[in-house]
Amino acid sequence: MKVDFRQVTPGGVELSYSASADDLDLMADGFDFPEPIEVELSVSKSGDEIIFQGFTSTVVEMECSRCLEQFRQPVSSKLQFVVQLLDDNSKHETGDDDFVVLPKTTQEYDLSMRVREVIILELPLKALCSESCRGLCSMCGVNLNESECDCAPDKTDERWDSLRQLFED
DSSP states (O other): OEEEGGGOOTTOEEEEEEEOTTTTTOOBTTEEOOSOEEEEEEEEEETTEEEEEEEEEEEEEEEOTTTOOEEEEEEEEEEEEEEEEESSSSOBOOSOTTEEEEETTOOEEEOHHHHHHHHHHHSOSSOOSOTTOOOBOTTTOOBTTTOOOOOOOOOOOGGGHHHHHHHHO
């Protein structure tokens, strides 16, 4: 996913890329990427700045944290940053993720790592097949989304019985 700076004009250029998760070295525990990662990008030039704006999208397959069923979820994220080209021949760290400084002699920029990062940041910390997922029974392990079970609820702590009686009265 390389952008050739010589093709970028002040009016801008529209670019589209498609890559597999393997191409981007996109690996995350518990997540599979069965479909390609699509990138739609608008790149324009303003003086010594190259402005990148676009979106990434793909589908992620993961396991629900409550019911342990596999499910697919679309993932999309915004991709926006600026590349500043300087006369200096060294790369500068700006501390800003949305701003990259490169030497003016640079002729292309590889988007792969940036696309990889925005996709990983969009992955959920706790994957849920739905907000209303009831999960598994803690006693028998049946999936409560598919059927009910006859297990008795967990025994409560007896120390709370006097408080419960206050609410029952």
